Amino acid sequence: MERSFFARNPSTLIFITILAVFTLGVTLLSEGLGVDVISTSMVKTLGKTLCLCLIAIAMDLVWGYCGILSLGHFAFFGLGGYMIGMWLMYERTKAIVVSATAGAPLPPTPQEIRDGIGTQIFGVVGGAEIPPIWYFADSLFAQLALVVLIPGLLALVFGWLAFRSRVTGVYLSILTQAMTLALSLYLFQNDSGLRGNNGLSGLQNLPGAENVPQSLISIYFLWASAAALALGYLLAAWIVGGKFGSVIRGIRDDEARVRFLGYHVEGYKLFVFTVTAIIAAIAGALYYPQAGIINPAEIAPIASIYLAVWVAIGGRGRLYGAVIGAAFVSLVSTWFTGGQAPDIPLGFYTVKWVDWWLVLLGLSFVAVTLFAPKGIGGLFDMLSGRLAPQRHGADLGPDQGSFREKEAEQ
Amino acid sequence: MSTLLEVSGISVTFDGFRAINNLSFNIGNAELRAIIGPNGAGKTTFMDIVTGKTRPDEGRVIWGEKNISLLKMSESQIARAGVGRKFQRPTVFEDQSVFDNLLMALKKERGPFDVLLYRRSAQDRDKVHALADEIGLSAELPRKAGELAHGQKQWLEIGMLLAQEPRLLLVDEPAAGMSPAEREHTTNLLKEAAKTRAVVVVEHDMEFVRRLDCKVTVFHEGSVLAEGSLDHVTANQEVIDVYLGR
Numbered sequence: 065m066e067r068s069f070f071a072r073n074p075s076t077l078i079f080i081t082i083l084a085v086f087t088l089g090v091t092l093l094s095e096g097l098g099v100d101v102i103s104t105s106m107v108k109t110l111g112k113t114l115c116l117c118l119i120a121i122a123m124d125l126v127w128g129y130c131g132i133l134s135l136g137h138f139a140f141f142g143l144g145g146y147m148i149g150m151w152l153m154y155e156r157t158k159a160i161v162v163s164a165t166a167g168a169p170l171p172p173t174p175q176e177i178r179d180g181i182g183t184q185i186f187g188v189v190g191g192a193e194i195p196p197i198w199y200f201a202d203s204l205f206a207q208l209a210l211v212v213l214i215p216g217l218l219a220l221v222f223g224w225l226a227f228r229s230r231v232t233g234v235y236l237s238i239l240t241q242a243m244t245l246a247l248s249l250y251l252f253q254n255d256s257g258l259r260g261n262n263g264l265s266g267l268q269n270l271p272g273a274e275n276v277p278q279s280l281i282s283i284y285f286l287w288a289s290a291a292a293l294a295l296g297y298l299l300a301a302w303i304v305g306g307k308f309g310s311v312i313r314g315i316r317d318d319e320a321r322v323r324f325l326g327y328h329v330e331g332y333k334l335f336v337f338t339v340t341a342i343i344a345a346i347a348g349a350l351y352y353p354q355a356g357i358i359n360p361a362e363i364a365p366i367a368s369i370y371l372a373v374w375v376a377i378g379g380r381g382r383l384y385g386a387v388i389g390a391a392f393v394s395l396v397s398t399w400f401t402g403g404q405a406p407d408i409p410l411g412f413y414t415v416k417w418v419d420w421w422l423v424l425l426g427l428s429f430v431a432v433t434l435f436a437p438k439g440i441g442g443l444f445d446m447l448s449g450r451l452a453p454q455r456h457g458a459d460l461g462p463d464q465g466s467f468r469e470k471e472a473e474q
Numbered sequence: 475m476s477t478l479l480e481v482s483g484i485s486v487t488f489d490g491f492r493a494i495n496n497l498s499f500n501i502g503n504a505e506l507r508a509i510i511g512p513n514g515a516g517k518t519t520f521m522d523i524v525t526g527k528t529r530p531d532e533g534r535v536i537w538g539e540k541n542i543s544l545l546k547m548s549e550s551q552i553a554r555a556g557v558g559r560k561f562q563r564p565t566v567f568e569d570q571s572v573f574d575n576l577l578m579a580l581k582k583e584r585g586p587f588d589v590l591l592y593r594r595s596a597q598d599r600d601k602v603h604a605l606a607d608e609i610g611l612s613a614e615l616p617r618k619a620g621e622l623a624h625g626q627k628q629w630l631e632i633g634m635l636l637a638q639e640p641r642l643l644l645v646d647e648p649a650a651g652m653s654p655a656e657r658e659h660t661t662n663l664l665k666e667a668a669k670t671r672a673v674v675v676v677e678h679d680m681e682f683v684r685r686l687d688c689k690v691t692v693f694h695e696g697s698v699l700a701e702g703s704l705d706h707v708t709a710n711q712e713v714i715d716v717y718l719g720r
């Protein structure tokens with residue numbers, strides 16, 4: 065009598081189909097495996113965009129569904145990138161050091177190789193020692209585990225401290241910004257052990273795949289990103305589709321009421337915060353090998369604010385809305401800031417989009433918030449016509465994260 | 475009759491203002507009780523204390539056969555122990571269907587992992603339908619709670635309370651904003667519920683209280699002024715002075 069998961073979540077099937085068609089299309093048009101219409105750098109941009117869509121889903125879960133306006137999820141994204149970046153950089157440098165000493169009469173000792181790697185990687189920050197946090201850097205498996213563990217643990221500890229003292233609303237947002245800022249400032253230091261403001265670079269080179277051209281690697285990463293996005297979407301749809309989704313949407317709109325129903329609200333928030341931090345970290349771990357470089361500026365507080373803007377523009381509280389918002393805004397942003405958008409000469413002044421794009425984005429954000437709170441995703445509601453809750457303009461709950469009447473009209 | 479809830483000597487001060495002043499209150503296992511009193515008498519604050527929302531400065535709140543102190547427990551623990559609460563304003567989850575509202579309230583494991591892995595059984599579905607029948611919302615199950623009329627929201631909230639299967643039900647001004655017919659339905663719901671559990675109803679409307687036909691406690695300035703049958707307390711000169719006379 066229970067309908068299947070896909071029957072209950074028709075948007076899931078549509079989404080996966082569109083994603084599959086997109087991925088196949090890009091592959092067939094790519095430089096690496098197709099007819100060379102889409103350049104490798106464009107394939108990378110699209111692959112990165114899929115990762116951004118994945119973190120947008122995480123943001124939608126934590127904010128759109130659970131009402132926690134976290135402005136710190138890019139910190140987890142960045143940490144995921146750093147964790148995989150350490151392995152990529154270490155192993156790649158090791159290969160270089162080994163090949164450089166290959167012609168020597170005596171084969172290098174392991175210690176000499178380690179010293180060589182240390183000088184290569186940390187020379188820019190005036191060091192030669194490999195810091196203790198790079199202990200596992202030669203193990204792909206360990207670093208992959210750390211992609212999940214480090215951000216997950218940070219989210220768990222941070223969330224536990226914040227939620228148990230019942231910090232909510234704006235104060236929680238500020239706290240997450242503070243966490244992000246602290247992390248990026250720490251990483252900017254040379255003795256953080258992660259090369260300070262140089263960050264980690266050369267991440268596009270996969271150790272052991274030196275002979276595989278970037279045109280192919282970019283396709284593999286596109287596939288991996290698409291697969292991760294599909295899985296993330298399914299996981300999120302499963303989480304929000306059942307009773308758990310009911311409870312967290314209840315928390316978003318009126319957490320006191322949920323408490324009096326006997327649910328331990330803090331436990332639910334912690335769960336959602338941590339799970340979404342892990343999703344964000346996985347997205348980051350797929351993103352930065354395609355970007356090739358990660359540095360502390362990526363974790364700057366503003367990045368996490370953009371994330372909230374994407375989700376708001378796409379339409380929070382619906383998973384495909386988050387994906388649409390992230391894809392649309394980040395691609396348009398790439399177009400504007402990449403210098404492709406034509407300047408507008410006004411005679412007395414020339415509008416250069418590189419400078420004015422942010423203003424445009426800010427205005428769009430304000431406009432969406434005021435006039436179309438359901439965002440781009442709201443367009444899909446025009447197809448269905450259900451009655452709106454009659455709140456006469458009031459929010460659906462007393463809490464700051466709660467849905468506004470206009471957002472719920474479906 | 476054995477005592478289910480024993481509140482003794484509690485006091486609460488908000489910024490120097492004593493909202494509850496050395497208040498004591500007992501209720502038995504299957505008892506219906508009405509609380510009346512002027513605005514600001516501390517009725518809502520009393521419920522806040524029992525449900526863990528507000529911590530008293532002094533006093534004891536003892537619960538059940540094992541004499542557990544509710545003061546050490548969080549709101550959700552108290553709710554799981556069997557205290558259900560209906561707020562003054564109807565608070566239902568407006569963005570969710572009537573069905574989902576009731577399902578969320580249904581007495582079940584409340585931990586995040588239990589809820590994540592929860593699969594709705596035919597039995598649970600039937601329970602929700604039976605509850606909806608009882609509160610007269612069978613036809614509204616798939617509608618969003620936000621679309622309901624004010625009185626229907628009140629019933630939905632009462633239905634959610636019943637779904638929790640609490641041993642004690644605290645109901646704050648249930649009849650506010652209801653039509654006479656709706657009031658009667660509400661009285662019947664509460665009296666029915668009180669057959670198997672303790673029910674405390676705060677209400678201003680004397681007609682409503684009379685129809686409940688139960689023991690009445692009068693609150694005034696944070697303490698109990700009188701207690702007994704409605705006729706007994708309304709004959710009390712002090713009660714007439716502070717509450718009825720105005």
Ligand SMILES: Nc1ncnc2c1ncn2[C@@H]1O[C@H](COP(=O)(O)OP(=O)(O)O)[C@@H](O)[C@H]1O
Binds near residue numbers: 488520
């Ligand atoms: N959180 C609070 N902070 C300050 N004063 C409060 C608070 N809650 C209640 N009060 C005050 O305590 C008194 C009792 O309030 P309440 O319990 O709501 O009365 P009732 O429900 O009987 O009308 C009122 O004077 C009210 O202003």
Ligand SMILES: [Mg+2]
Binds near residue numbers: 517518519562
């Ligand atoms: Mg009151």
